[in-house]
Amino acid sequence: MRRIRRRTWVKTTIGVALTAIMLFPVYWMLNVSLTRDQDMRKSPPDLLPLHGTLAGYRTVLDEQLPYLGTSLVIGLGTVLLTVLLSAPAGYALAKLRPRGGGILSFVLLAAQMIPGIIMAMGFYAIYLQLGLLQSVPGLIVADSTLAVPFAVLIFTAFMSGIPGELLQAAQMDGALALRTFWSVVLPMSRNAVVTVSLFAFLWSWSDFVFASTLVNGGAHEPITLGIYHYIGNNNQQWNAIMATAVVASLPAAVILVLAQRYVAAGVTAGAVKD
Numbered sequence: 001m002r003r004i005r006r007r008t009w010v011k012t013t014i015g016v017a018l019t020a021i022m023l024f025p026v027y028w029m030l031n032v033s034l035t036r037d038q039d040m041r042k043s044p045p046d047l048l049p050l051h052g053t054l055a056g057y058r059t060v061l062d063e064q065l066p067y068l069g070t071s072l073v074i075g076l077g078t079v080l081l082t083v084l085l086s087a088p089a090g091y092a093l094a095k096l097r098p099r100g101g102g103i104l105s106f107v108l109l110a111a112q113m114i115p116g117i118i119m120a121m122g123f124y125a126i127y128l129q130l131g132l133l134q135s136v137p138g139l140i141v142a143d144s145t146l147a148v149p150f151a152v153l154i155f156t157a158f159m160s161g162i163p164g165e166l167l168q169a170a171q172m173d174g175a176l177a178l179r180t181f182w183s184v185v186l187p188m189s190r191n192a193v194v195t196v197s198l199f200a201f202l203w204s205w206s207d208f209v210f211a212s213t214l215v216n217g218g219a220h221e222p223i224t225l226g227i228y229h230y231i232g233n234n235n236q237q238w239n240a241i242m243a244t245a246v247v248a249s250l251p252a253a254v255i256l257v258l259a260q261r262y263v264a265a266g267v268t269a270g271a272v273k274d
Helices: 002-033 055-063 065-096 101-111 116-130 136-160 164-172 177-188 190-205 209-214 223-230 238-267
Strands: none
Touching (some): 055 065, 065 190, 116 209, 164 177, 177 190
């Protein structure tokens, strides 16, 4: 028993130490966001904001709210478009079994291996012809291309576990494939919907490659470009930069905490068969 307790304490100590190391950058970001300008170059730096200031957060409220609003619109638009495209596709691959479904699944898997910068340059050439550069809808479509392949695979795995008897019962009641999908399959796929929505939102919220390529210099830019505009050779507002990073991290962190139960169920769906 003593050996087991010692091992438990050792594992716990190691786990806490590793967690502290991984979370230290987050703490330092918060610390710098509360540090005064005159204390930025102090050596050694203060581990705690002994003379803290909220000047950086006031700057965020004065200058960064439009960027945050744009990111929120882009994130929600990406979630909506991703679910609308991937949920029916996942249902078709899981239950309707169309010809070439295996090839399509392989293509979706391979699509996730394409570097984002290559896709960004392709979108730039297309949007230049269509006049969609520096537009929010164009960025929503581009961000959705990152989320849709992953989302289809998640929906396919989850919907494969739905009992076929339920679908047969719906068909016997006169429901066609679309009605069965909307009234039976989609309500039962709540965990998958939450998982896909979360990842789609996080990808669009943190996107920089597509944003800097497709909307840089436009009237509506996301928060990633708002932070980027702060960084320059003549800019010493590190507390404002870190305060913006803290505020930009809060929505994603809150959503992840609230949805973690559904995400765990959605990601592991289809991993075990009865």
